[in-house]
Amino acid sequence: xxxxxxxxxxxxxxxxxxxxxxxxxxxxxxxxxxxxxxxxxxxxxxxxxxxxxxxxxxxxxxxxxxxxxxxxxxxxxxxxxxxxxxxxxxxxxxxxxxxxxxxxxxxxxxxxxxxxxxxxxxxxxxxxxxxxxxxxxxxxxxxxxxxxxxxxxxxxxxxxxxxxxxxxxxxxxxxxxxxxxxxxxxxxxxxxxxxxxxxxxxxxxxxxxxxxxxxxxxxxxxxxxxxxxxxxxxxxxxxxxxxxxxxxxxxxxxxxxxxxxxxxxxxxxxxxxxxxxxxxxxxxxxxxxxxxxxxxxxxxxxxxxxxxxxxxxxxxxxxxxxxxxxxxxxxxxxxx
DNA sequence: GAGGGTCAAGTCCGT
DNA sequence: ACGGACTTGACCCTC
Numbered sequence: 001x002x003x004x005x006x007x008x009x010x011x012x013x014x015x016x017x018x019x020x021x022x023x024x025x026x027x028x029x030x031x032x033x034x035x036x037x038x039x040x041x042x043x044x045x046x047x048x049x050x051x052x053x054x055x056x057x058x059x060x061x062x063x064x065x066x067x068x069x070x071x072x073x074x075x076x077x078x079x080x081x082x083x084x085x086x087x088x089x090x091x092x093x094x095x096x097x098x099x100x101x102x103x104x105x106x107x108x109x110x111x112x113x114x115x116x117x118x119x120x121x122x123x124x125x126x127x128x129x130x131x132x133x134x135x136x137x138x139x140x141x142x143x144x145x146x147x148x149x150x151x152x153x154x155x156x157x158x159x160x161x162x163x164x165x166x167x168x169x170x171x172x173x174x175x176x177x178x179x180x181x182x183x184x185x186x187x188x189x190x191x192x193x194x195x196x197x198x199x200x201x202x203x204x205x206x207x208x209x210x211x212x213x214x215x216x217x218x219x220x221x222x223x224x225x226x227x228x229x230x231x232x233x234x235x236x237x238x239x240x241x242x243x244x245x246x247x248x249x250x251x252x253x254x255x256x257x258x259x260x261x262x263x264x265x266x267x268x269x270x271x272x273x274x275x276x277x278x279x280x281x282x283x284x285x286x287x288x289x290x291x292x293x294x295x296x297x298x299x300x301x302x303x304x305x306x307x308x309x310x311x312x313x314x315x316x317x318x319x320x321x322x323x324x325x326x327x328x329x330x331x332x333x334x335x336x
Numbered sequence: 337g338a339g340g341g342t343c344a345a346g347t348c349c350g351t
Numbered sequence: 352a353c354g355g356a357c358t359t360g361a362c363c364c365t366c
Binding site: 015016032037079127203292294319 | 355356358359361362363
């Protein structure tokens, strides 16, 4: 049982609804602050600021879900920003977020967000940031990373998710020097809800698809097809045997893959009807780093066709600078 | 209002 | 050694 309709082939986008002429963006915007600023204020003032941010951000989340829920059914997928509750995992503000007034408020209001998402059939996820390194060789970093991951799991739980395997996705990279074994160790310390939500994504440099596949029995695997291309030069095809194993890791739930594209201002004169050839590009002096940066839009039609050919077996999370503007355009133009 | 420096945290690449 | 990149530039201060 899942919380979204699995017969829909979705294309989604991440974190932020980009301004366009017909959108009132203000109520859709989340805000944040810094630890430094909070620390410089009186307790009353910093707590007031955090309360204001919590209310603004949860309200923004509700409106974001509403907005995504009004899109065509096959575009109802959205990654929520990690900045929803600023400073949640900083030790100075832990108590603030666990006071009864706050937990009651979050329970009530985040549940409404979750219920709205389920009613509108919006598939939701999180992607904790670069500081969440569950497989770090530094035990302190692992401990902090588990807290960071559990913060996202708390949010999912408040929203009414985490109850069944992959009713909600919280995606991280393997990261760190411990690799897949480090992930297996860290998973033992995660809550049940966190384990239900955890997905692992292959990265461009250190831990690729062959490493994440070691975790097929641990959690669901997110295939990032652009990372895989950066790492190997290969445009992986839907009938590849490794994809069957990725599919297995989802245990019957419809998988999610990630799709991004090298920046258009890096590959300035590149033919938009031909997929970039990484060997050729490296011969011309392009570095992996320069090719991994995300484009504003999905400018390469050949890549788009290839990416869309994966939509039969997986939902496609778009990672591009122009967010919904790019994913909508991709969705509407990349016909297989 | 525009512009620039700054921001909790990890890890890697490229120069 | 240091800047940039990553799921995301936003925010605060000064002028």
